[in-house]
Amino acid sequence: xxxxxxxxxxxxxxxxxxxxxxxxxxxxxxxxxxxxxxxxxxxxxxxxxxxxxxxxxxxxxxxxxxxxxxxxxxxxxxxxxxxxxxxxxxxxxxxxxxxxxxxxxxxxxxxxxxxxxxxxxxxxxxxxxxxxxxxxxxxxxxxxxxxxxxxxxxxxxxxxxxxxxxxxxxxxxxxxxxxxxxxxxxxxxxxxxxxxxxxxxxxxxxxxxxxxxxxxxxxxxxxxxxxxxxxxxxxxxxxxxxxxxxxxxxxxxxxxxxxxxxxxxxxxxxxxxxxxxxxxxxxxxxxxxxxxxxxxxxxxxxxxxxxxxxxxxxxxxxxxxxxxxxxxxxxxxxxxxxxxxxxxxxxxxxxxxxxxxxxxxxxxxxxxxxxxxxxxxxxxxxxxxxxxxxxxxxxxxxxxxxxxxxxxxxxxxxxxxxxxxxxxxxxxxxxxxxxxxxxxxxxxxxxxxxxxxxxxxxxxxxxxxxxxxxxxxxxxxxxxxxxxxxxxxx
Amino acid sequence: xxxxxxxxxxxxxxxxxxxxxxxxxxxxxxxxxxxxxxxxxxxxxxxxxxxxxxxxxxxxxxxxxxxxxxxxxxxxxxxxxxxxxxxxxxxxxxx
Numbered sequence: 001x002x003x004x005x006x007x008x009x010x011x012x013x014x015x016x017x018x019x020x021x022x023x024x025x026x027x028x029x030x031x032x033x034x035x036x037x038x039x040x041x042x043x044x045x046x047x048x049x050x051x052x053x054x055x056x057x058x059x060x061x062x063x064x065x066x067x068x069x070x071x072x073x074x075x076x077x078x079x080x081x082x083x084x085x086x087x088x089x090x091x092x093x094x095x096x097x098x099x100x101x102x103x104x105x106x107x108x109x110x111x112x113x114x115x116x117x118x119x120x121x122x123x124x125x126x127x128x129x130x131x132x133x134x135x136x137x138x139x140x141x142x143x144x145x146x147x148x149x150x151x152x153x154x155x156x157x158x159x160x161x162x163x164x165x166x167x168x169x170x171x172x173x174x175x176x177x178x179x180x181x182x183x184x185x186x187x188x189x190x191x192x193x194x195x196x197x198x199x200x201x202x203x204x205x206x207x208x209x210x211x212x213x214x215x216x217x218x219x220x221x222x223x224x225x226x227x228x229x230x231x232x233x234x235x236x237x238x239x240x241x242x243x244x245x246x247x248x249x250x251x252x253x254x255x256x257x258x259x260x261x262x263x264x265x266x267x268x269x270x271x272x273x274x275x276x277x278x279x280x281x282x283x284x285x286x287x288x289x290x291x292x293x294x295x296x297x298x299x300x301x302x303x304x305x306x307x308x309x310x311x312x313x314x315x316x317x318x319x320x321x322x323x324x325x326x327x328x329x330x331x332x333x334x335x336x337x338x339x340x341x342x343x344x345x346x347x348x349x350x351x352x353x354x355x356x357x358x359x360x361x362x363x364x365x366x367x368x369x370x371x372x373x374x375x376x377x378x379x380x381x382x383x384x385x386x387x388x389x390x391x392x393x394x395x396x397x398x399x400x401x402x403x404x405x406x407x408x409x410x411x412x413x414x415x416x417x418x419x420x421x422x423x424x425x426x427x428x429x430x431x432x433x434x435x436x437x438x439x440x441x442x443x444x445x446x447x448x449x450x451x452x453x454x455x456x457x458x459x460x461x462x463x464x465x466x467x468x469x470x471x472x473x474x475x476x477x478x479x480x481x482x483x484x485x486x487x488x489x490x
Numbered sequence: 491x492x493x494x495x496x497x498x499x500x501x502x503x504x505x506x507x508x509x510x511x512x513x514x515x516x517x518x519x520x521x522x523x524x525x526x527x528x529x530x531x532x533x534x535x536x537x538x539x540x541x542x543x544x545x546x547x548x549x550x551x552x553x554x555x556x557x558x559x560x561x562x563x564x565x566x567x568x569x570x571x572x573x574x575x576x577x578x579x580x581x582x583x584x585x
Contacts, residue, residue, distance in 0.1 A: 102565040195545035209544050235553045239544075242551045308528040319505060326506070328578055333571035340581050345508030354516075357507060361498075361517055362524060364505040378531050380541030385534065387542055419520060420527055436545025 003028040004165045005484070008074045008222040011168055015062065015073040022055035022062075022073030025168070026117050029075050033119070033166045036487055041141050042151075042161040044080050045088050046120040051075060054117035061115065070225055072115030077167035079158045080121035081128060081204035082213075084108050087118075091204040092126040092136040092154075095325045095332045095351025105202015106234045107171060107213055114229040119167055123157030126353045127322065128178055128206045130154050131425035134416050135355045142412070143186060144485035145451055149409035152182035152425070158216045159186040163485055169217040169226050173203060175210045176310050177404075177429025180441035183216060184404035184454020187443040187480065189223045189471070190216045194461045195436035196241035198227075199234030207317035208239075210310075210433040219481040220442060220472040224248035227464060246465050256473045257292030259466075261285070262397035264300045267428060274407045280445030280453040281403045284474060288401070291473050298393040298400065302385045303431055309386060310430040311423060312366050312379035318356075319363030325351060358419065387435040394460050399470055402428050404441040404454035428456060438464045442471045443480035452480075491529065492522045 003011065003025050014020040030048055037043050058073035078084060081091045083101035085108075090096045104112065111118065125135035133141040133156030143151040144164040151160040155172030159182035162170050172179040174192035183190025191214045198213040205211060215226035231245035263285060268278060289295050327333035327347030334346035352360070366375035393400060405425055415422045432439035437458050444455035455474070459467035475481055498518045502509045509517065563576040572579035 099569050102568050103561070238551070240551075302534070305531060305534060308531050311524065312528055312531075323506075327571060328580055329566075330569035331571070337581060340583050341506075342508070343581055344506040348506055349508040349510070349513075352507075354513075357509070357513065358517065358520060358524075360505050360507065361501055362521055365497075365501045365521065365525075368501065368504060374532075375528070377541055378536065379528075380543055381536035381539040382531050382534050383542040384539050385536070387545075420523060434542075434545070 004032050006168070007219050008071060008168045008217060009225055011074050012070045012072065015058070016067060018062065022058040022117060023052060025073065026051045026055040026075050026119070029119055029166060036164055036166060039142065039147055040144055040160050040164050040166070041139050042122055042157040042164065042166060044090060044121050044123050044138060044157070047087055047118060050087070051117040051119045058115045058117065068113065068115035071229060073117070074168050075117045075119050076111065077119050077122045077158060077161050077170040078108070079124050079155050079170065079172045081124065081173060082108055082171060083202040084118060084121070087121060089121065089204065091128070092124040092138065093351065093353070093356070094137045097332065099331055103202065106199035106236060107230045108202065110230050110232055122161055122170060125154035125156070126356050127204065127318070128154040128173055128175055129318070129355050129359055131177070131181055131422055132412070132415065133157060134412060135353060137353050140412055143409045144487055145187065146409065148411055149451065150185070150412050152185035152405070152409065154178040155216060156182045159183055159188055159190065162186070162188045162216050162218060164487055165484065169215060169222055171213060171230070172216045173211055173213050174433065175206050175314060176433050177426040179214045179216060180429050180439055180454070180456060181405045181425055183441040185409040185452065187452030187483065188216060188218060189220055189440065189442045189481070190214065191223050191227060191440040191464065192432065192438065193227065193231065193464055194438045196239050197245070197438070197462070197464065198230050199232070199237040199240045201234055201236035205321040207314040208321060209317060210314060220468055220475045221249065221252060223440070224252055224468045243462065248465055248468055251465060252468050252472045254469055255291060256288055256470055259293045259399070259470065260296050260397045261288060261293045261470070262296050262298035262393050262400040264298050264303065264393070264400060264402060266300055266303045267402045270406060270427060272406055272424065273403070276447045277403055277405070277407060277453050281455055284444035284455045285401050287477060288470065288474060291477065296397050298397055300389040300393060300431065302382065302389050305382050306386055306431040306434060307423060307427055309379045309382045309434060310426070311362070312375050313383060313434070315359040315363030316366045316376050317363070319360045319367065322356070322360055355419070383434050386431055390435045390437060398466060400458040402456045402458065404428060404456040408447050408451035408453055432458050437461060438467050440467050440471050442475060444474065445480070491525050493518050493525070
């Protein structure tokens, strides 16, 4: 069996026993990237030399009996908005072209402590704004299951690299579904942790009341292991909660017997819901019922307002966060300008893509004098109602089951000219961010055309352990995590 | 609701975006459509609802105010498009 076919934990075991070395694992990944990434286009930057140096260090630690943990020596990739010292960090934008991160963000430091060599930086929608990776200023990423289709977004490069076995695992970020939707579209596992579980220090910000960092992996156990490595309180991020994470792998096999799982009526009644997605998700809920869970109908009546709420809150926060890209301290600066104001305006017009400009404009409008109460404040109030729906639901259930995305992977170019159609991709994933909950997507079936379908599991705040346990109970009874996309040898 | 071209220009000015004429026209159409779509929020009765500004819902933690080394100026200037000594250089603001 090729090393690249192994999960993170399986590779970690082989590295621990000395059956394989980290240098071999990194070389296997680099070979695969070389062969396949011309087609998939997941990477913005491959750090061959750096990854090999880190792998050699991991191999030395093992020889010296100082292995850092179960992931020591297992290579990973990073969405290109994690500041990684000495490597480019573009956030998928022209405005950060050539930017070299001057320090490691907290999660990157934690990965280094866990011993995972970093293979490179992965493509994304510009500033994480998008659901298809087509908003990358560089190139669109393709879905390994069908190269004519999108891997979703915004963490599409991360999802595609994991699905294509070019990396063993990756980190993404999720503001409105940007980990879970691409995981669903690529047949991988993606977790958005509870807001505050993982530090955002050194992560390019999009919408600060929603952004969260999370693992993207081939299976649920890897997801738990990678979460364990990054779920550490951080004094550098004031939203990082001072809570010690439980041992996620310890109880993951305990099953769902006796659990109460909620089925929100509103989610399956959505117009535009793909019939095959609905059938697969309903099948998955029945499978969990057979495994001993009780299915309980719940109501999340304000779900229908989540999209509108999100598309006011997130752009408003983005318009403020992206004010820092002004051509003064880093990134692009427009030339041939007479004064500072012209420099700001031209730099931002040249450096930002259309979707980013659209959201900055929308957010600026929603925050501007005379419109703040009607748009931004109103959205914040509806957000309270969306959050209360979940509080109410979690009185009677342990977790909520839903589709991740209303459709399987769509063709590249299909939705790019219609922002509102693109925004509908996130209709099932947004409420989780607005309420700050943990949410996971895992593969629960395939369409007749061979495209993956994702099941979403939403948990109570801080209850990632139970979400992972439910996901693992389902995964154990199926073989979706062991299917590979038909990429051939390249 | 339909935005006027003047409103688009006003917002672009606030956002420090020098949009081209084509971009202004496109923003006018697309932002108007998005604002129409989000207008459904006005149907929700929020007269007795407090706004949520944060998903955490808990008081942010306190930490002690310890003196630590600052980020070194050479590193902070490493990506500067223009610099003079240990400062960022920009076009003249006051003649």
